[in-house]
Amino acid sequence: MPSSDDIRIEVLIRRPPRADGRYILYWMNATRRLSWNFALQRALSWARKLDRPLLVVETLPCDHPHANLRHHAFALDGMADNARYMADHPATYYPFVEDQPGQNIELIAALAKHACVVLCDLRPLRESLGETEQLAGRLSGRLERVDSNGILPLLAADREFTTAYSLRRFLQRHLLPHLLNMPLPEPLAEHTLPPCPAVPSAIRKRWPAADRQLLTEDRSRLHNLPIGQNTPAVPTKGGSEAARKALDLFLREHLDLYVAHRNQPQRDVTSGLSPYLRWGHISSHEIVQRLLDREGWHPSDLGLETRGQRSGWWGVGADAEAFLDQLVTWRELGHLFCFKRHDYDRMESLPAWAQTTLQDHMQDPRPYLYSLEEFQAGRTHDPLWNAAQMQLVREGRLHNYLRMLWGKKILQWSPTPELALATMIELNDRFALDGCDPNSYSGIGWVLGRFDRAWGPQRPVFGKIRYMSSRNTARKVAVDKYIARYTPCS
Missing domain, CATH: 3.40.50.620 (HUPs)
Known part of the structure; x- marks a missing residue:
């Protein structure tokens, strides 16, 4: 034991x-x-x-x-x-x-x-x-x-990591023992335990177990709960069974296209696993094990001489390596940051250079200003941004590449960085099935400079923060069909 x-x-x-x-x-x-x-x-x-x-x-x-x-x-x-x-x-x-x-x-x-x-x-x-x-x-x-939570135990990290590169170096030195200590796939299988006594009737009466209606698709009782009633459910099903189906689909049909097409919203080959990871319906250990088994991986395949590079350490194909970097390095970077810093959703948690440059450009004229209600309804001048917001509202998800642009434009079109941060958190945590998660706050923080470096030349509003535009995005990836699919209803 x-x-x-x-x-x-x-x-x-x-x-x-x-x-x-x-x-x-x-x-x-x-x-x-x-x-x-x-x-x-x-x-x-x-x-x-x-x-x-x-x-x-x-x-x-x-x-x-x-x-x-x-x-x-x-x-x-x-x-x-x-x-x-x-x-x-x-x-x-x-x-x-x-x-x-x-x-x-x-x-x-x-x-x-x-x-x-x-x-x-x-x-x-x-x-x-x-x-x-x-x-x-x-x-x-x-x-x-x-x-x-992840392959690396949270208590195994001896410090806060400020970039993916710094965590990647740490993982490449220390992750192997934890890769070899996976949890049991079926811990309840083949175990005999004494029968559990009934939950005392006084407890069952005061706090009754969820009934059959709540645990089926007929969930009308949800409308009696003190929760947000204006954000309807979406067709995507939760649970471990749906999570494994999503993983099966990704490994079977999408993984081999990951590097070539993961940034293409019209040919979405991302895994779709982030909501299931957020809700604990699937383990990153299971995903990693399934992927490594698919690749025929052995611990001796690890590139032990690498020094923080994004590729070459895992010793698997390029598509699998790129996905593992997202699942392990970037996901666990967010978890570690939230574990070490309880101000993870506040401006004070940004690196000093980012706070300084945003403050220096606080008074810059904004080309457009939108209210939370306008952002929520996708009523901006930018068709690509509106489409991304409508995907979030209608489906509870936002394509990974467009999520970055979505956040950058909210920064550019808000009166202050503080209000931009609050708007991103409100929209993401309300509508995204993977919201209210360490990865949510690391992604939103990245928009404002976290885990990034200063960029030049300085731009209005952004200062040294990395800049993105819908025009440049449309040059890099195909978006016409995406915009047509998610155009807001008039």
């Missing part, structure tokens, strides 16, 4: 397991899957050691500023997958959907009174970290928080 100082495990309350506890309690509050999950694996280790049943409680909060019909429907698809899976496995699953703020903590605190050990997920955002620390203040027994 892993020791309590395992690098993926934070012991928030360091006490022995409660001897009279009835079960091991795993609060699935971020890593919303039953495979490739270090937290579930740790919970099962405790269950076997103590010969106790396992109770898995997955909760869905209503009090996040951007909780809405779209995000809830996607998350509930995942909860439905988990309920089906657990029906045939030796643990008890209790899905709970808040209808009042604060119920999640109350429910877990009540269940913890009967638990030997409580475990929860580590998600490196202020609200999630604060929520689990709030729980720690309510409990008297052992509480562990487990990191299943």
